[in-house]
Amino acid sequence: MSLVGGLLEQRYRVDALLARGGMSAVYRGVDTRLERSVAIKVMDERFAGDQTFIDRFVREARTAAQLHHPGVVGVYDQGVDHSPEGERVFLVMELVAGGTLRDLLRERGALPVPLAVSVMEQVLSALGAAHRAGLVHRDVKPENVLIGRGGVVKVADFGLVRAVASANTTSDSMILGTVAYLSPEQVATGASDARSDVYSAGILLYELLTGVPPYTGDNAISVAYRHVNDDVPPPSEAATGSIPPALDDLVLRATRREPSGRPADADALLAELQRTAGALGIPAMAVPLPATADVRLDDSTMRVRDDGPPTEKIAPITMATPRPTGPTPIGPQGTRAMSREELDANAITARHEPVPAGPAPMSAAERYHQQRSRSRRIFTIWILIIVLLAAAIGTTAWWLGSGQWSQVPQVKGLEQSVAEQRLRDSNLTFHVTKVRNNTAKPGIVLDVRPGELQQVQRGSDVELQVSQGRPTVPNVQAGADPADADKQITDQGLQAVRDASKDGYSDSVPQGRVLGLDPSAGTPLDVGAPVKVLLSKGPAPKQVPSVVGMSRDEAFAALTQAGFEPFDAGTEFSDKVDKDKVTKTSPAAGATVANGGSKRVGVFTSNAVTVPDLRGQKAEDARKALKALGLEIDVRGFFRRPDSTVFSQDPGAGSRVKPGTKVAVDVFP
Template sequence: MNQRGVDLTGATLEGRYRVESVLARGGMSVVYRGVDTRLERPVAIKVMDHRFSADRTFVERFVREARAAARLHHPAIVSVHDQGVDHSPTEDHVFLVMELVDGGTLRELLRQDGELPVPLALSVLEPVLSALGAAHGAGMVHRDVKPENILIGPNDAVKVADFGLVRAVSDAKLTSDSTILGTVAYLSPEQVETGVTDSRGDVYSAGIVLYEMLTGRPPYTGDSPLSVAYRHVNSDVPPPSEAVPGIPPALDELVLRATSRDPARRPADATAFRDELLRVRDALGVRRVPVPVPTAVWTPPPTTSTATPSSDGGAPPSPDGPPTERIPVTPPAGQHTQPGPPPPPHPGPAGGGPIGPQGTRALSRDEYASGQYGRPHGAEHAGHPTAPPTPPGGQRRGPVQDPYSTQRRRSRRSFVIWMAIVTVLALVIGVTAWWFGSGRWTSVPDLRGMSHADAVAALEEADLVPSLDHQFHDSVELGQVFDTGPEGGAEALRGSRVRVLVSKGLPVVPEVAVGISLDEANELVEDARLTPVRDEGLDQFSEEIAAGDVLGLDPEAGTEMAIGGEVRVVLSKGPPPVPVPDVTGQTRDEAVDTLTSAGFEPDVREEFAEGVEAGRVIRTSPDPGTEMLLGEDNRVEVVVSNAVQVPDVTGRRVDEARRDLEDADFAVEVDSWFGEERGRVFGQSPPGGAWVEPGSTVTLNNFPIF
């Protein structure tokens, strides 16, 4: 039986998942080693605390987050196999079934070895960032990156656990704007101040983890969780080399970028952080090394007090020991905690010293804002607290003070507090008067001639917001500012936008695709701040591009011109003209085939031509060699001879000759000496074999025979 609910060891959830030993206990769940009896494989089973499983809204949102986490498929992410609700007579158990990683956590490796060598630290962080990058690409934010959630298994396996659970808790309204949710030693400043974070919050936490691997301890410690949170918001993380001399400056710079208090100065997400990590590793010539599985696991002594739990997936203890490391928290004045066992020593390289709160917890933002835990007590340098250690038994002892000294200290403290209040009120009144007087206004700097980067910096320094507008300019070089709105020297409200006109240099003739329409080409030219014009004299014939489509521009693409310069658009005139073939003397069929093959449409008519054989081409119109554009009218008139050949009837009887000539459509006249048509033909006109018009008259000379 644990302090928050029933111990499920030995139970079977949904008739499938057999619960075995406890792996870890957290503030929101208990993680068990289990067996999927259907597939006969070992699994890790995370069972939600009964306080949350009784909340229907939380269960519904937890199911949605579990499904989202299950969609993440990455070798460095602990896989989610199943999710369900086991109904029992006493209460419902909401659970997740996950991949079981036999080994330990990065926390145990740090307890075992202290600070890690640079190659090992980078070899651990690279797969962690790869996993977080996959989650960021899927629109998810881990929000609780810490050594306890980085699992190390055999075969060089490094995996990130607990995706989506913290998001489900916050969505279920278990926290609010007045609550800080997370592990204070790794919280980003924006998560402390507003509770809102994105992928850059995970980058900050990963940067803190890298600092801790390099130095053996986190950068900030304190007497209370809120004092550590204060340090994250108000102090810059120191370079790791200050704690461990010899760390390369490139790694110092990488840690400082990742842990910048300004999210905009950090890498945009874990993928960008990983890219920078790989560049630094290559520059330093550091090779990837195997990651050892932790062999020594610290087990805290048993306790019955209300220890602050770590986050889900925290450092797994031995099955029989308490699950999480206890961190001493200094309560507000007037409250006392039950004495309990001291925290375990931290085997860092410097030996001893607290490492700061490690558990996922909900802290009061009201207390943080009030300054109750405004400054870490006695922690003048990260990881080097100066407060005296707490002896076993949980209470500090010091010299006994007499009542007079005690009262004197109280009076002095009251005087200091009242002086501070008066000073703050005066400051508030002064700042308010200044703000409502001249403080709201600032002068717009003169940015003309500056580079756009310098202009942005100058505006930000003047508490103004730059709005860049890139435009072409005939005389101002590329990237330089040529005007602002309002103009330089004008007064503007702090935080207002200033339009900054940045030169794009001279316009450039754009690239146009061959074959686009004239309207499309004109639009591209106009978008480049140039003027399109038509010059039909530049149009060209093209076998491939249809008439009226664009062949190109003059001048050619890439040419710099003044704003409004004229660019001539060259169009296609379609296929070039084709000359009419010479078919004179060819037969009718030959001429038709020749013209048709050349793309023309022959129009044949007959005409008599003396001396030209019937069926032969006399001429064409247009004449041979004339060039014609093949379009809608491709007709060529073909004139063919219709001459007929006069038969030779000399020596034949007149009546036979007449009959044959008339059958051939000739008219016949007989010229007889004696007026008789008897006899034989001794002459004819036209002579036999002559080519004449159809229907021509043939005169026969008759010599009578008596």
């Protein structure tokens, strides 16, 4: 804490303690030269006097600084500050406002499968960038995974373990690392490469899915022993929720004790994880900021985290190390170490059993026959032991040599059934992936992963990619949902496209639904070729038919047949249309009614009265005839008697007049 307020190398101002652990303390600070906030990791003072450590520390910092990846905590600078209080070795890094993955696990326990997969994708992406640059992390654990604003996941402390391992606090018989996440080869020999990080990442995925690491113990040696001698169990055995078997299988492949059985590096594991997530339909999920995270960089009161127990030493464990025993296991431990003396002390405890009293004295003859019988039994037992030992040694030698390995056979271009039999003959399991192909006929093997002639462990699962032939346009029924049609097309390896100019009217297919495909169903195409999805525009616009001059019933029948809903709109006079005949419609004949518009059509009928021929009739008879038609009479002449004869009229016979119209007649005498 004496560092707070001071300057390192007259440049980096130390503002507040953020976290502390066994090897270092992390402070929030400011680069006064560039005026930017930084995180400053100050190593424990016991490392400052070790020139071997400082040289390795500088080399690893330079290597880590060359990593440019959004998932890697950026390294800005490194140095050794010389002051009266002593020398301080420090590392200047990007300041991530937030918390660690350990904080999130403490708050939530086991994470939901989508969240666990989303976290691992970002962690593996960062590790993959390091592996491509030839850098191995060696200490992948939740404490070294930071979660920042917006769900950004970053990996820190690349190369730090390798630097600490070179200090004079260790020796050839010691290794350094977080025991809960160490790979078997790190425990047994101290060797590590990209596949060691893959193992640690598999353990991390196990913990994200279950809330706890697979191995815990009351001391480091008991946990390390389990890594060397036991296979990691499936996460589903410890998880409270449901974990897909494919994720179980992925964790088991990543944590195989033999490095060659694991994915080659973080990129390979990431590809498998993404392929598994895609096959299971696992959605991407935003990574939440831990509730206890420090998200305000300008807050003078900062929470101090304790990143775990102090660094200790641990002796390498071999396959021959006896299994340690102890009380009920405790949780995961930090970066730890233990001496070989501790290993030996915990490995085995001698037991001294009291010797029972011997048998009663025998005669010489009895002792002779007893010894002879015992000799025969001992001889037989030794023969059996020698035979069993020879068989065991031969089997072990075969297994350690070539017995545990199998070569992926050459299967490209073969029929699927033939290829499957070759894989079985090579003691391999397989799963088939169907792939569309423009040239290979259906059932022909396109590829195998891992590739042909690759050495894999016996019983390994390989992917057999088999051709489905050229894709064909699917049979999409008229009226189908366009989204369903798109999916059927893409499932065939084709591309669904829209072309509004090809859409058409239909009386049977609702508007917006699939009218058809272009090309039609069953047409073979190349992979990725476009298929037009034609949509219905609904019924075509209708024209009101002409029904003028028809009777009301005839007009109603004609309009109904044309898809309209006729109704009586009233009567009107027309000198061109007989009474009760249609004079017009509303909308008028020839008008276009758009799809979705009103289908009601008003029908107007004529109320015209046709004037009869009154000539030659008596005046009184003419009056009665006109009255029956709703007309009036105007009799003209010198003698307007009822029996006078009509000789002319106005309007003339056959004229159409309004109801109530007067018809003038001329009579004689």
